[in-house]
Amino acid sequence: MSVDTRPADAAPGRPSRQALSALLYRRGRLRLAGLLTAPAAWLILVYIAALSALLITALWTVDTFTGKVSTTWTLDNLIQVTTDPVYQTIALRTLRIAVLVTVVDMVLALPIAFFIAKVASPRWRGVLVVAILMPLWASYLVKAYAWRNVLAEGGLLEWLGINSPGYSEAAVVIALSYIWLPYMILPIHAGFERVPDSLLEASSDLGAKPLATLRLVILPILVPSIIAGTIFTFALTLGDYITAQIVGGTTQMLGTVVYANVGAANNLPLASAVALIPIAVIMAYLLIVRRTGALNNL
Amino acid sequence: MKLSRSARITLGTLTAVVLLFIYVPLLLVVVNSFNSDRSFGWPPRSFTLEWWSRAFQSEGVREAIATSLWVALISTAISLILGTLLALALQRHDFFGKDVINLLVILPIALPGIVTGIALNNLFTTVLGVSLSLWTVIIAHATFCMVTVFNNAIARLRRTNSSLEEASSDLGAGIFTTFRLVTLPQLRSALVAGGLLAFALSFDEIIVTTFTIGAGQQTLPVWILNNLFRPNQAPVVNVVAVVLIIASVVPVWLAQRLSGDAIGMTRSRKKASPGITKASSTAR
Amino acid sequence: MARTQSALPLLCLTTATLLALTACGTSNGSTEGQGSAPELTAQAEVGEGEGSLSILAWPGYVEDGTNDPAVDWVSSFEEETGCMVDFKPFGTSDEAVTLMRSGQYDVVSASGDASLRLIAGGDVEPVNVDLVESYEGIYPFLKDQLWNTVDGVNYGVPHGWGANVLMYRADQVTPAPTSWRSVFDDAEQNSGKVTAYDSPIYIADAAVYLMAHNPDLGITNPYALDADQLAAAVDLLKAQREHVGEYWSDVVKEVQSFASGSSVIGTTWQVGANIAQADGADVKTVLPEEGATGWSDTWMIGAESEHKNCAYKWLDHIASPEINAQVAEYFGESPATPAACELTQDASHCETYHSGDEEYASQIWYWTTPVADCIDGRTDVECTDYSEWTKAWTEIKG
Numbered sequence: 001m002s003v004d005t006r007p008a009d010a011a012p013g014r015p016s017r018q019a020l021s022a023l024l025y026r027r028g029r030l031r032l033a034g035l036l037t038a039p040a041a042w043l044i045l046v047y048i049a050a051l052s053a054l055l056i057t058a059l060w061t062v063d064t065f066t067g068k069v070s071t072t073w074t075l076d077n078l079i080q081v082t083t084d085p086v087y088q089t090i091a092l093r094t095l096r097i098a099v100l101v102t103v104v105d106m107v108l109a110l111p112i113a114f115f116i117a118k119v120a121s122p123r124w125r126g127v128l129v130v131a132i133l134m135p136l137w138a139s140y141l142v143k144a145y146a147w148r149n150v151l152a153e154g155g156l157l158e159w160l161g162i163n164s165p166g167y168s169e170a171a172v173v174i175a176l177s178y179i180w181l182p183y184m185i186l187p188i189h190a191g192f193e194r195v196p197d198s199l200l201e202a203s204s205d206l207g208a209k210p211l212a213t214l215r216l217v218i219l220p221i222l223v224p225s226i227i228a229g230t231i232f233t234f235a236l237t238l239g240d241y242i243t244a245q246i247v248g249g250t251t252q253m254l255g256t257v258v259y260a261n262v263g264a265a266n267n268l269p270l271a272s273a274v275a276l277i278p279i280a281v282i283m284a285y286l287l288i289v290r291r292t293g294a295l296n297n298l
Numbered sequence: 299m300k301l302s303r304s305a306r307i308t309l310g311t312l313t314a315v316v317l318l319f320i321y322v323p324l325l326l327v328v329v330n331s332f333n334s335d336r337s338f339g340w341p342p343r344s345f346t347l348e349w350w351s352r353a354f355q356s357e358g359v360r361e362a363i364a365t366s367l368w369v370a371l372i373s374t375a376i377s378l379i380l381g382t383l384l385a386l387a388l389q390r391h392d393f394f395g396k397d398v399i400n401l402l403v404i405l406p407i408a409l410p411g412i413v414t415g416i417a418l419n420n421l422f423t424t425v426l427g428v429s430l431s432l433w434t435v436i437i438a439h440a441t442f443c444m445v446t447v448f449n450n451a452i453a454r455l456r457r458t459n460s461s462l463e464e465a466s467s468d469l470g471a472g473i474f475t476t477f478r479l480v481t482l483p484q485l486r487s488a489l490v491a492g493g494l495l496a497f498a499l500s501f502d503e504i505i506v507t508t509f510t511i512g513a514g515q516q517t518l519p520v521w522i523l524n525n526l527f528r529p530n531q532a533p534v535v536n537v538v539a540v541v542l543i544i545a546s547v548v549p550v551w552l553a554q555r556l557s558g559d560a561i562g563m564t565r566s567r568k569k570a571s572p573g574i575t576k577a578s579s580t581a582r
Numbered sequence: 583m584a585r586t587q588s589a590l591p592l593l594c595l596t597t598a599t600l601l602a603l604t605a606c607g608t609s610n611g612s613t614e615g616q617g618s619a620p621e622l623t624a625q626a627e628v629g630e631g632e633g634s635l636s637i638l639a640w641p642g643y644v645e646d647g648t649n650d651p652a653v654d655w656v657s658s659f660e661e662e663t664g665c666m667v668d669f670k671p672f673g674t675s676d677e678a679v680t681l682m683r684s685g686q687y688d689v690v691s692a693s694g695d696a697s698l699r700l701i702a703g704g705d706v707e708p709v710n711v712d713l714v715e716s717y718e719g720i721y722p723f724l725k726d727q728l729w730n731t732v733d734g735v736n737y738g739v740p741h742g743w744g745a746n747v748l749m750y751r752a753d754q755v756t757p758a759p760t761s762w763r764s765v766f767d768d769a770e771q772n773s774g775k776v777t778a779y780d781s782p783i784y785i786a787d788a789a790v791y792l793m794a795h796n797p798d799l800g801i802t803n804p805y806a807l808d809a810d811q812l813a814a815a816v817d818l819l820k821a822q823r824e825h826v827g828e829y830w831s832d833v834v835k836e837v838q839s840f841a842s843g844s845s846v847i848g849t850t851w852q853v854g855a856n857i858a859q860a861d862g863a864d865v866k867t868v869l870p871e872e873g874a875t876g877w878s879d880t881w882m883i884g885a886e887s888e889h890k891n892c893a894y895k896w897l898d899h900i901a902s903p904e905i906n907a908q909v910a911e912y913f914g915e916s917p918a919t920p921a922a923c924e925l926t927q928d929a930s931h932c933e934t935y936h937s938g939d940e941e942y943a944s945q946i947w948y949w950t951t952p953v954a955d956c957i958d959g960r961t962d963v964e965c966t967d968y969s970e971w972t973k974a975w976t977e978i979k980g
Contacts, residue, residue, distance in 0.1 A: 017472070017474065018472060021472035021473045021474055021475075022472070028391065031391075031473070032387055032391045032393060035383045035384070035386050035387035035390075035391070036383070036384070036387040036391075036393075036399075038379075038380060038383055039380040039381070039383050039384040039387070039403075039444065040384075040399060042380055042440075042441070042444075043399070043402050043403060043406075043441070043444075044402075046418075046421070046437060046441055047402075047405065047406055047414075047417075047441050048402065049421060049425070050414075050417035050418050050420065050421035050425075051405075051409075051413075051417050053417070053420055053421055053424075053425050054413070054416065054417040054420055057420060062969065069424070084977075086976060086977045086980060089980060090976075090980075108316050108319070111309055111312040111313065111316070112312065112313045112316045112317075114309065115309045115310060115312070115313040116313070119301065119306055119309055119310070128313070128317075130547075130550050131317060131320075131321075132320075133546075133550050134543060134546055134547070134550070135320055135321075135324060135543070136498050136502070136546070137498060137501070137502070137542055137543060137545070137546030137549075138324060138327070138539050138542055138543045138546075139502055139518070139519060139522055139538075139539055139542060140502050140504060140519070141504060141519060141522045141523060141526060141535075142327055142522065142535060142536065142538075142539035143323060143324075143327075145526060145535075146323040146324070146326050146327050146330075147323060148835070148838065149326055149330065149338050149340060149838075150322075150323055150326060152340070152838065152839070152842040152844050153842045153843040153844040154340060154842050154843055155340050155842060156322075156326060156340055159340055159341060166774075166827070166844065167827060167828045167839075167844060178319070178320070178323065181316075181320065210301055210302070210305060231404075231408055232407075235407070235408045235409065235410055236410070236411070238410045239409070239410015239411045239412045239413060239505065240410075240411075240412075240505075241412060241505075242504065242505070245780075245831065246835070248828070249826075249827055249828040249829075250823060250826050250827075250828060250829060250979060252976070252979045252980065254410075255410065255412045255505075256979075257976055258412050258413075258416065259412060260782075260972060260975070260976065261972065262416050262419075262509075266676050266679070266680060266969075267969050267972065268416070268420065270973075271416060272416070275410075275412070275413045275416065275417075278409070278410045278413060279409060279413060282408050282409055282410070286401065286404065286408060290401065335841075335861050335862075336834075336837075336857060336860070336861055337834065337837045337838040337841045337857065337858070337861050337863075338838065339841050339842065339861060339862075340842070343862070352650065355650075355651055356648065356649055356650070357647070357648040358648040358649045361648070423684075429684065429686065524641055524671060525649070526832070526834070531649060531650075532834050
């Protein structure tokens, strides 16, 4: 930016505001502080503070009778969570469900997002985007419950002559894929829109078949968008417990255990220790994908 | 893109199938809102309007919807301010710890809701000793809604270069005037898109809300959770869901009015960048 | 990445500060005495109402017409006493305990698995039942029980009660079951269609079964299990899990499964059977020969309440036959007072719920919080407490 202008002289408005404006203009650091202070303070004081407090709680224990957290330091909770086979089984199952949901959503989202962004006529495009957005507003709980009716014995699925998986892990995967699908379609759709038509034309002019164009031109541009979508579906699934309760039959997820320990057993330290598992998984995933630039595409 | 006719048809069919997958369960909710069977037996034996009339008489639902709208509006407003500030700070400046902040802002949405929920519950009740209320819900919601605003805003800032802003100050406009007349109009549609998503996230959020809401308060999802599990109320919940789906046309329509190019409508403005145009013309 | 690393000390500093901050908010290591109740005295008289009352209760116990204009017993209370009601529902007994600890509530409807903890924690105070006019009309077998009375001191007024009975699809399960055996040792016959209550307290159901069929274990109270007895119950439940189609925690969800046939046999509340029957499902219930678990709720008064006159007025209001009949019918449980049976809209309500049937009531083991001091009187062993039950429950579900 050019520094030699003197905006303070020229800017309209009240003098004090003028002076502030001029000050901020000259002092980049000050301007940055003005922008950054509020949001950074919010994130650190509210969120990071809460997370740190939670992690510390994992090292404490709970007084079994009064149910109050007592600040006796112990590694018991962490040891129990990492060594007890039950928690390993549940963690692996949750991870499996999250991966499956993510893959299913990816497979469903790619063609529909491509169709909306690149094939449909402009008038249809608007209609289709609204059609994708609308279900976002029907309550999550209602959608999960609707799947209960679909999957029940003698429910819609069997009524239509399709074999229902019943209330099971498969049901959880189906219902969660359904509920999070718009969160995958939206970023991928935005990604397709960022691929200029001219680039596609160039590719086909140079003799590439559509599939080759897809693989060599579109996909590389699209990868960050896909990853952005996966962060949503993966993370949202990893922390779910309500859908598992509604259609899961006997399926337990990590969220179920955390909820049982907070909501029912009053054992916040153990719940915190269990919560460390999804935190670790997500952090690892974020650190891996940050290089792809996907975090800028959420 | 030049696709063969059969490829277009295949893609169209796939889209139709996915849309069917999306809408069949919703249709089921509509049908069940008229199903006289309280446990939604299928196929319905008989139909009734009882649930609809009950839903319209229910003061609890109306209050819950009002509460949800209020919570979503305030959290969206807060996240609009914080998200925009953060996007401006991160896009227009370079500073120590920028990467950390960049990762930090994503955490509230990337970490599972139950983690955020118990962490904030613990912070409010144990660490700070404040009693839970609608304000604690708003704080929680604003924290994870911020990221949708931030991401939309920073994506737009990245695509618009700062030459217009420089021109503005060169012409003598103050920093606030420049923001109001130059930066904000450029950001508007991105902020509408981000704000809308933030609003939707807050309006439907249940897990974090469960852990941060105070005594006697209920947002709509909390009302639904409480009533889904009561024999005489569960069908009324279906009615509410149907009304919500229909009513959702309003915010979506509003967003498109407010910004010619909200979510998904960005195409018309985004012409191919000059470099790529050049490339394709040389190829020709 | 280099920048990230250099910012780490900053984060560490923040964390350290928070650590100090967090320590302030929680109690420090000490354990309170177990079992005995703190010295608190009951009111001697009831004066004028204080104008407001905040109630913590199971959903469905406090209805003011906002959910259904026809269901309202709060408005009449507000008109009569001038005490304006503020209501907070809770989902589980543990949530009730946590919320009651905050001292924000004047009265609470506590189930047996919460009441003792509230008494021991000093969160509720003794209730002078002479000041509650309706108390006299309550069934004698609900009074002075383990979960509402400690050392002869009353801590509340009984509300309704119910049993966790066995429900089955009469058209699919033959012959009609008479024993819990059909969901435990014989669960295989209906594999994949057995259902069970989704809470650690369900371990007591297994204990009731073991008590009758495996006397060598020496279980005399299903809520007082030592480590070996708990392990036996856990094994039984793990074997049962192979055949469980789903665990239920809300009764509507369960009814749906029975109606569709996804579940055909399992534990239920009577209200669930009634809904299913009303919707045309061919289900029947039975109180199995081994007896059953059940619940009995108690209205209690918060020790720190500043609206005690209103609280006493509420206890009297809710236990009065007319109101008690409404609540019992809306919630689907047996009323606490025989006079209520004359006033229910469905004349056979009390019959359906076995109200006043002492023989029936005597077969029920009411929910009680498992604690380390065995409540069956054993002193030579330590019993497993609720947090151990919770861990066991996680393990059972796997």
